[in-house]
Amino acid sequence: MIARHAVIRWGEPLLLGVGFVDRDHCEAVEMINRLAAASGAERLELARAFAHHCAEHFAREEEMMVKTGFFALEPHRDEHMRVLGQLDEVIRSLEGGDSCAEYFAVDLPQWFLEHRATMDYVTSGFALDHGWVE
Numbered sequence: 001m002i003a004r005h006a007v008i009r010w011g012e013p014l015l016l017g018v019g020f021v022d023r024d025h026c027e028a029v030e031m032i033n034r035l036a037a038a039s040g041a042e043r044l045e046l047a048r049a050f051a052h053h054c055a056e057h058f059a060r061e062e063e064m065m066v067k068t069g070f071f072a073l074e075p076h077r078d079e080h081m082r083v084l085g086q087l088d089e090v091i092r093s094l095e096g097g098d099s100c101a102e103y104f105a106v107d108l109p110q111w112f113l114e115h116r117a118t119m120d121y122v123t124s125g126f127a128l129d130h131g132w133v134e
């Protein structure tokens, strides 16, 4: 079921073949769509939950990179840290009364799709090629 105003359409083309990555990404897409449609206190609450989701998801990806000896762990981890810092700033702006509308409607969905298509794609492919199961 796709929400009428979804900014990202979840579906098979977004799958990467690693179970937890796909499950986490599906949840992220749901949260991003809700964030884009929300406002005020609801958006702030969702943003805090999304930052928490990201911190946990990134940690799982980083653990997989370590365990499979991924060759580009550092740039991928740096990018995760950059995004967590950005989310902190956005949460502060929301707390200050800014709607951050552009960020949730454009920047965040764009970042997710690009990150999935580049760093997460290469990381998941590498892990599967190096014996990662689930």
Ligand SMILES: [Fe+2]
Pocket (backbone or CB within 6 Å): 021, 025, 057, 061, 116, 120
């Ligand atoms: Fe990811």
Ligand SMILES: [Fe+2]
Pocket (backbone or CB within 6 Å): 058, 061, 076, 080, 115, 119, 120
């Ligand atoms: Fe990632």
